[in-house]
Amino acid sequence: MSEIRELYQELILDHNRNPRNFKKLPDANHSSEGFNPLCGDHYHIYMNVDENSVIEEITFDGSGCAISKSSASLMTSFLKGKTVAEAVHFFDLFHDVVMGKIDPESAEDELGKLSVFAGVREFPARVKCASLAWHTMKAALVEENKPVVSTE
């Protein structure tokens, strides 16, 4: 049971039950759709990026497992007010942590609450759940023409 609690921490369960920024953004100037065909996780990320490349507003909607939904909720909370360059940097950092490429403690200062997903690295089948929202966000920023992102 303790390994399970390690993965499903209270913060993750809370954001799964009450996802933040969970709405469409009708006037978004960046958006993308992310899909995990194996388990059916499916999200849209919406963003408003201003002329100084600052993410003024970021929201999401869709459905999926607790890991993917809480990850989208925490990511949107975290990235609001950050620049596009910072968002790309945090994508890389988050990715390295959940993939187990770097020690999560070394990234804890930068990632803050997002470090709660470090437990995912012990569950290889779930890494794509945690990273789906991030891939979708990145696609919305840098690969505007790519219609659907897939983590498979």
Place this chain on the structure above:
Amino acid sequence: MTQTEITNEVFSVTKARLDFPALHQEIHGRPLVYLDNAATTHKPKSVIDAIDRFYSRDNSNVHRGVHYLSQKATGQYERSRQIVQRFIHAADEREIIFTSGATESVNLVAQTFGRKFVHAGDEILISEMEHHSNIVPWQILCEQSGAKLKVIPFNQRGEIDLNGYAELLNPRVKLVGIVHLSNTLGTINPVAEMIRLAHSQNIPVLVDGAQSVAHLPVDVQSLDADFFVFSGHKIFGPTGVGVLYGKSHLLKTLPPYQGGGDMIHSVTFEKTIYADLPHKFEAGTPNIAGVIGLGAALEYLQRWDLREIAAYEDELVNTATKALKQIDGLTIIGEAEHKAGVVSFVMENIHPHDIGTILDMEGVAVRTGHHCTQPIMDHYKIPATTRVSFAMYNHLAEIDVLISALKKAIEVFR
């Protein structure tokens, strides 16, 4: 030709379990409870030994050498064909074609039957509960030929709408493809009745038996199926081997699927004469060890009384269904009157993927997702289910482990 059923041992799950080495291991410190048999079954020692024996001793190519080992390999390979013939009660061993699996078997029919008989404006009729492997090959054929794919609906319980089916049958329909036992809903479809209806309009029927062969006694002649496909690995055999059964008069009219060695009678640059059945459809060196392993798997299964196994599996499905229904917020997906092997469900506020991870930590292996049946998910407007699927080696006590693991998931998500 009359067939005698080999039924020499009273079925005992305790005894059967001893024959499957992979069942006896711990996962995350808990005894494995393997409930993902619709994905693939474990293999009895006799199958593992048959494959080991082939590669360690008898390894040779089939149908060509005059030397001892080649003859021995050919003998074993062809003996498996007879075992399959007897197992599904085919009239003739030449009606048994070895493929890489049920998927290839469907593709073989789609491409050969399609090339010969399906043209622009024709229709292929399949059901809404087909596995993707009995959807996509027909979509490819429809794209190639200009034919249309039509879909037989099912009701909320997960049962084929037979009236809707009858209305869809018409002279434009060139073939009906129907799953015998749904891998997601567990529904046993009334294939004999569906075949009778199709035949009344001279339409041939392909039955996808990937799930049914391990759970229901199959008699292709009494079903009057024109084509019947299944995979070895879902019936205790190895992966990478499967079967296409086809009525010989139909198979004889079809063009070959792939060209190559072993499927020819003679080759010159001017003209190639194809081999007779079944070799016409078995181009290239086949999966010899796989075919021998499949033969060993069917022989293993026939040690038991298949009707006793079916009755025991009914008890597993009924017991699991009853226990699952006691859980608050759990809904069974697929409540057909006739079911076997499979129980799918969804739970309020817990996504199947999260259930799968928590069950895994308790040693319980289930499948979560759309099970390669996205149209079924669309029908019920759900993204995924958790699927529990049984084999004859599952113990009733394993259902208790499943239920207590599900209660842990509820506790985590409370």
